[in-house]
Amino acid sequence: MKTQLICLTLGVVLGSCGGSEKQASHSTVADTTVVKVVKDSLSVYLPDVKASLPEAQTVEVKDDPVFFKAKSYKAIPLQTVLDQFLPAYKKLDLSQTQIVFECEDGYNPSMSLAKILSKKAYLAVSDTDAPAGEDWINPKKGNHEMKIAPFYVVYTDVPAKDVTYKWPYNLVKISLSAASKELAVLFPKEDDTQVKGFELFKVNCLTCHSLNKVGGKMGPELNYPKSITEYWQVEHIKQFVKAPSSYRNDCKMPAVTHLSDRELDEIVRYLQYMAKHKV
Structure with missing residues (x-):
């Protein structure tokens, strides 16, 4: 209430x-x-x-x-x-x-x-x-x-x-x-195994990227109309996050070095889950 x-x-x-x-x-x-x-x-x-x-x-x-x-x-x-x-x-x-x-x-x-x-x-x-x-x-x-x-x-x-x-x-x-x-459309209501990935995405990604049109506008939307997991291979997503400038010249996105491979896997799994929950 x-x-x-x-x-x-x-x-x-x-x-x-x-x-x-x-x-x-x-x-x-x-x-x-x-x-x-x-x-x-x-x-x-x-x-x-x-x-x-x-x-x-x-x-x-x-x-x-x-x-x-x-x-x-x-x-x-x-x-x-x-x-x-x-x-x-x-x-x-x-x-x-x-x-x-x-x-x-x-x-x-x-x-x-x-x-x-x-x-x-x-x-x-x-x-x-x-x-x-x-x-x-x-x-x-x-x-x-x-x-x-x-x-x-x-x-x-x-x-x-x-x-x-x-x-x-x-x-x-x-x-x-x-x-x-703010977060109702992003919370994984149907799968509590995705909560860790959601929390990591919220803290580390949502400030620059939107998901289902909620979040930052500095970087591209990652779920609508197509999820990034539908057109990028998982390994490339992780490598891009670690070293964006190795993929794109003069890239504004900073290298994300504080997340472990396991945490990046959690985020990717959450994105794969959200690919089936577009708004």
Whole structure:
């Protein structure tokens, strides 16, 4: 009953990135913010409210997984941002609520709201190392320049190697969604042997790839209309995940080196299961 109530209350689903919403001009920021809070109190389009954000403080990140070194940023505690723009979260069951980050480039990571609020998470608004007159430095991955602006979620107490925490940059929108609503079409209801693969896919793949049109848009959809397991050999799927650049030139996908062969097998078996459960 509680889960159903949360689903009805939230009314927020994973959607498209900032391209589907127009950024208000500076002169209309205040009016736009009021309309958004009244219309949808559980999502906020960050560029619209930039002028209304609390004053940022300098925070030190010991091990930044995007820059691969220690960094410092001007940033605002994420909880402070939620308190100001999404205060309705306080009435929800945090353990049953997902916080969804939507980025311009299609990266749509999500995680438990309770989990992220248990750490020192910040919304970074600028890089203290940026040249005068600029807010950000854009690192390069091969020949590809990574756009960090307009916002970046960082932590001062989470190690870079902990992949269960997401560090979304190029961030434009934050939404709250019922965990059950987001993942209902992906959970293997008919075969509990696939739950391990589902959990691994959710943490490691869903942020960039969609499945049955749920998830990130940075990488290709993996199940609809055709499952990747229907046109790629299993061994090639696993090898591609381990070393994408050995298959595609200037590939944006990073090499996934923290998953064992057994865990990759679990994910592939889950994808094979989902090939028979398309939506």
